[in-house]
Each structure stands twice: as structure tokens, then as C-alpha cells.
Amino acid sequence: MSFKDLGLSDALVKAVEEKGYTVPTSIQQKAIPVILEGKDILASAQTGTGKTAGFTLPILQYLSETKHPKYRPLRVLVLTPTRELAAQVHDNVREYSKYVNVKSAVVFGGVKAASQIKTLKQGVDILVATPGRLLDLHDQKAVSFNRIDVLILDEADRMLDMGFARDLNKLISFMPAKRQNLMFSATFSNDIKKLAAGILRNPVSVETAPQNSTAQKVSHKVFNVDKNDKTTLLIKLIKDGNWTQVLVFTRTKHGANKLTEKLIKAGISAAAIHGNKSQGARTKALKNFKDNSIKILVATDIAARGLDIPLLPHVINYELPNVPEDYVHRIGRTGRAGAAGEAISLVCSEETEYQNEIEKILNEKLKTTVLEGFEPTDTAPAKRAATQSKGSFGKKSKSSNSQGNRPKNKPHFKGNKTESTTGRGRTGAPKKKR
Structure with missing residues (x-):
């Protein structure tokens, strides 16, 4: 047709x-x-x-x-x-x-x-x-x-x-x-x-x-890692893979800024894009990312729906979203128009419940591995479970969205x-x- x-x-x-x-x-x-x-x-x-x-x-x-x-x-x-x-x-x-x-x-x-x-x-x-x-x-x-x-x-x-x-x-x-x-x-x-x-x-x-389905040509991979080792692992993956165009998602604006600073300090060109950035700064960051002037774009979920980057090879969840459907929107930035793509998630012990929820809506288990030298030792409880245990009278507390301000x-x-x-x-x- x-x-x-x-x-x-x-x-x-x-x-x-x-x-x-x-x-x-x-x-x-x-x-x-x-x-x-x-x-x-x-x-x-x-x-x-x-x-x-x-x-x-x-x-x-x-x-x-x-x-x-x-x-x-x-x-x-x-x-x-x-x-x-x-x-x-x-x-x-x-x-x-x-x-x-x-x-x-x-x-x-x-x-x-x-x-x-x-x-x-x-x-x-x-x-x-x-x-x-x-x-x-x-x-x-x-x-x-x-x-x-x-x-x-x-x-x-x-x-x-x-x-x-x-x-x-x-x-x-x-x-x-x-x-x-x-x-x-x-x-x-x-x-x-x-x-x-x-x-x-x-x-x-x-x-x-x-x-909640994802593009068929997107491969999913999870690295189990301690929370404090995520940045070091991310830098290793980028440098070892010689990746030149990577979209990295964080849950908060502050986290996006902080990660961007660490990447730049490690000699990796990067910029952050989120709701607190001026429109001029957001437009410039996106333009530089599209024309490969910078390698890494660190974003909150505000960018999950509005970025159209042809043949984007890698999307990384530096932190898993606490709303499982947002995982689908995030990784939808890769594998577009039939192209292949890779979705990588760095998951610490606090995020295991988030991973379970994502796997449930995808109806598939995500391939999980541990990289040598980054074996996790942290045993902190899953954040969702910890949040529920703190709720008054045993009620589940409302989780915030990716921007930290779940609309009332x-x-x-x-x-x-x-x-x-x-x-x-x-x-x-x-x-x-x-």
C-alpha cells in the first residue's frame, strides 16, 4: 500500500x-x-x-x-x-x-x-x-x-x-x-x-x-549495580563502547544536573534537559545532541515523549522510573521507524520493585547481568516497599512522578x-x- x-x-x-x-x-x-x-x-x-x-x-x-x-x-x-x-x-x-x-x-x-x-x-x-x-x-x-x-x-x-x-x-x-x-x-x-x-x-x-509494548528491534539489558557505583559504570560503558549518541534518563532535575557535571568532569561531552532549563537552553542542548556536538543528553521524563532523534542507538535508564509505563516512553526514543536500538538500565537494590512492575506490564523478564568489578553489595530494601512501610496506618504512600511533583x-x-x-x-x- x-x-x-x-x-x-x-x-x-x-x-x-x-x-x-x-x-x-x-x-x-x-x-x-x-x-x-x-x-x-x-x-x-x-x-x-x-x-x-x-x-x-x-x-x-x-x-x-x-x-x-x-x-x-x-x-x-x-x-x-x-x-x-x-x-x-x-x-x-x-x-x-x-x-x-x-x-x-x-x-x-x-x-x-x-x-x-x-x-x-x-x-x-x-x-x-x-x-x-x-x-x-x-x-x-x-x-x-x-x-x-x-x-x-x-x-x-x-x-x-x-x-x-x-x-x-x-x-x-x-x-x-x-x-x-x-x-x-x-x-x-x-x-x-x-x-x-x-x-x-x-x-x-x-x-x-x-x-505498553515496545519496538520489536529494541534489546533490553539490566545491569545490577550498587547505587553509588552507577556513575562509574555509566562512564565505563560509554568509553568502552565508544558510544557517540546516548540519551540518559534520571528521575529528578537535580539528578540530571549532577550526573551531567560528573560526565563532563570525566571528559565526556554532555548536557542536561529538563523543566527547570530555559527554553533556549533546552533547544540548544537538543540541537547539539542531534548534530553530535555532544555525546550524552541527560534528561528527565519531560523528554520521553518529545524527542525525535533518527537512529538513536542507545537509551540508558540511569534510574528506573517509578511509574512503569514511563519505561515504555523512555525507551521509545530508540528503535524508531523499524531501526534497531538498545535500552540499558542500571538497577540498584532499591529499584528491584520498579523492575518487577516494568516486567509485569511488558509481560517479559528483562535480561539481567552483573559486570565484573561492579558486583553489588548493597542490600537496601526496595524503595516501593520502604515507602509503603512508612505510610500512616499501613496505607501506601503516593509516589512522586519523574519531576518530583505529582499533580494534585x-x-x-x-x-x-x-x-x-x-x-x-x-x-x-x-x-x-x-
């Missing part, structure tokens, strides 16, 4: 082929025809399988086939959880729309809003945004949602994990009731299903791989209607086919 067979225009097919793609991926084959029919969709696929093109291409076709008035009202909105993912999605939109008459823009926090407001005033057809900055711009009356035809939630599960439930509800309350809704996510928790029930109308479900607000959805602060919800009116 070709992209032409999916019903895409010659202009879009030409742009896709110039990117080097001739055969649609499984998620693209299943999602594109459904979206072109104007139906709502609930799509799940492992990372690196072409989800972005799966919604970008049919939406660009819809926009290009619609007559443009002199003033371009915003008609398609793509919401993403992180700045990096927003920038990545917008890059794809620009590349695929080079031969069609569609204007796009991206807005996110961390940079001044003035230039973003100026761009929006000139009129755009499709906007990629993070929820927080978009709400700010709406409050400033710099953007209107009155003409939204299509709403796309990309990595919806991560948005809920990061505490964006209220922002999503508020944004949706400003939009027309009649619109097409597309929800793409790597996993679907109960909260995501509630969100979908409140937004999507008779959605077509598309799933190309079991939930849980999503609230009543029935099939999204709860909003303005009281405006879906009318239930039938959707017209485009």
Missing part, C-alpha cells in the same frame, strides 16, 4: 516521499482513511511508529481542500504536553505542508509571547500548542477557538500525568460543540478512557500494538460530558461528514 492509495493528494504524497517515506506504517494505514472520513478516532500505538504523520497528513488534506477566506480563522488545534513535542509536531506540519496552501504556527511557554501573538494575528489554519501557554494567549484575546473544526490531543496520557486535566477542560469549553476529535496516545489508562468518553463521539478505535488535580469527567468551568459541554448533536 502507498500513501496515494490512502486517498492523499499528490502534493502531500510528494512531500512525504521527499522525507524518504514511501510505505505507510500500520497506524497510518488504519488512521488516515478514518480521519479523512471526518470521524472521531481513539488511537493507540507504540512510540516511533509514525503517529504524528498519521494525523497530520489527513488534516492537511482537509485544510487544503477548503477554500480560504481572506482572514484565516484557526480551524485545527493540536495540543501536546511538552514544548519539545510541540516543536517536533510543528516541524512535521511544515515539512508535509510545503506544497499546499496551509499556514501553521506553534506556541509554548518558556519564551516571550509577543512574537507568538503577532503570528496569530496574521492568521493561521493549524496551531500546535501546549495547554498552559494557549490558555494565557486566549485570556489575552490573542487567539479564538470559535471556528475550530478539528481538535487533536497528542500524547493525551502524558498531559493528564502532568496535571493538565483542568486546562484541557477549560480549553475545550471554549470550542464549538460540533467538531472532529482525534486522540492519540501510547497508553490508555482509566483516566484517559474517561477523558475520551467526555470528548469523542462514536470514535473508531485504532490500536496497532498491545498497550485528578481529571473529573461526568458521564459523556466534559466538565468545564464555564458549564458549556457537548450538545450531542450529530456530526456532519465533511
Whole structure:
């Protein structure tokens, strides 16, 4: 099957082929025809399988086939959880729309809003945004949602994990009731299903791989090591393997900074990327990593969904995530588009419970080994068990997320209607086919 067979225009097919793609991926084959029919969709696929093109291409076709008035009202909105993912999605939109008459823009926090407001005033057809900055711009009356035809939630599960439930509800309350809704996510928790029930109308479900599955060509390896020996082992692995492009994940921002300093001190070029870094610093670090100016990029889970690095050979979990699904998102940065990749985890005694939870959702045992000279001697109890034992009245304590600030607000959805602060919800009116 070709992209032409999916019903895409010659202009879009030409742009896709110039990117080097001739055969649609499984998620693209299943999602594109459904979206072109104007139906709502609930799509799940492992990372690196072409989800972005799966919604970008049919939406660009819809926009290009619609007559443009002199003033371009915003008609398609793509919401993403992180700045990096927003920038990545917008890059794809620009590349695929080079031969069609569609204007796009991206807005996110961390940079001044003035230039973003100026761009929006000139009129755009499709906007990629993070929820927080978009709400700010709406409050400033710099953007209107009155003409939204299509709403796309990309990595919806991560948005809920990061505490964006209220922002999503508020944004949706400003939009027309009649619109097409597309929800793409790597996993679907109960909260995501509630969100979908409140937004999507008779959605077509598309799933190309079991939930929490990883790319087939990614090999998994665990090194058991004492906590205090992790940095030394990491440096040895990098130097002995002569690795030139490695993405390393830590659980905290402070840990990312500290590890980066130690790597640089050991003569290994490295940079950190996390939420406390300015947008300029994050963009620079990612650029230097992509063009191989630095060998190691140390990141918190903020980077797990928003980094698109072709042929990234190695992902290392310096610390295992305490949310097992995040393991899938982290290692999804390697083994993309059918390429081979290696996921290595450095696991100390405190993290054994995390490893058990990860193996449970993957439904496989991770290959575990001990490197000579790094035999573990620490017998500290698993952190999850230790946390539970400290909880009051025997109750399990809530674990923090990778950023150390598990969002307090849980999503609230009543029935099939999204709860909003303005009281405006879906009318239930039938959707017209485009």
C-alpha cells in the first residue's frame, strides 16, 4: 500500500516521499482513511511508529481542500504536553505542508509571547500548542477557538500525568460543540478512557500494538549495580563502547544536573534537559545532541515523549522510573521507524520493585547481568516497599512522578460530558461528514 492509495493528494504524497517515506506504517494505514472520513478516532500505538504523520497528513488534506477566506480563522488545534513535542509536531506540519496552501504556527511557554501573538494575528489554519501557554494567549484575546473544526490531543496520557486535566477542560469549553476529535496516545489508562468518553463521539478505535509494548528491534539489558557505583559504570560503558549518541534518563532535575557535571568532569561531552532549563537552553542542548556536538543528553521524563532523534542507538535508564509505563516512553526514543536500538538500565537494590512492575506490564523478564568489578553489595530494601512501610496506618504512600511533583488535580469527567468551568459541554448533536 502507498500513501496515494490512502486517498492523499499528490502534493502531500510528494512531500512525504521527499522525507524518504514511501510505505505507510500500520497506524497510518488504519488512521488516515478514518480521519479523512471526518470521524472521531481513539488511537493507540507504540512510540516511533509514525503517529504524528498519521494525523497530520489527513488534516492537511482537509485544510487544503477548503477554500480560504481572506482572514484565516484557526480551524485545527493540536495540543501536546511538552514544548519539545510541540516543536517536533510543528516541524512535521511544515515539512508535509510545503506544497499546499496551509499556514501553521506553534506556541509554548518558556519564551516571550509577543512574537507568538503577532503570528496569530496574521492568521493561521493549524496551531500546535501546549495547554498552559494557549490558555494565557486566549485570556489575552490573542487567539479564538470559535471556528475550530478539528481538535487533536497528542500524547493525551502524558498531559493528564502532568496535571493538565483542568486546562484541557477549560480549553475545550471554549470550542464549538460540533467538531472532529482525534486522540492519540501510547497508553490508555482509566483516566484517559474517561477523558475520551467526555470528548469523542462514536470514535473508531485504532490500536496497532498491545498497550505498553515496545519496538520489536529494541534489546533490553539490566545491569545490577550498587547505587553509588552507577556513575562509574555509566562512564565505563560509554568509553568502552565508544558510544557517540546516548540519551540518559534520571528521575529528578537535580539528578540530571549532577550526573551531567560528573560526565563532563570525566571528559565526556554532555548536557542536561529538563523543566527547570530555559527554553533556549533546552533547544540548544537538543540541537547539539542531534548534530553530535555532544555525546550524552541527560534528561528527565519531560523528554520521553518529545524527542525525535533518527537512529538513536542507545537509551540508558540511569534510574528506573517509578511509574512503569514511563519505561515504555523512555525507551521509545530508540528503535524508531523499524531501526534497531538498545535500552540499558542500571538497577540498584532499591529499584528491584520498579523492575518487577516494568516486567509485569511488558509481560517479559528483562535480561539481567552483573559486570565484573561492579558486583553489588548493597542490600537496601526496595524503595516501593520502604515507602509503603512508612505510610500512616499501613496505607501506601503516593509516589512522586519523574519531576518530583505529582499533580494534585485528578481529571473529573461526568458521564459523556466534559466538565468545564464555564458549564458549556457537548450538545450531542450529530456530526456532519465533511
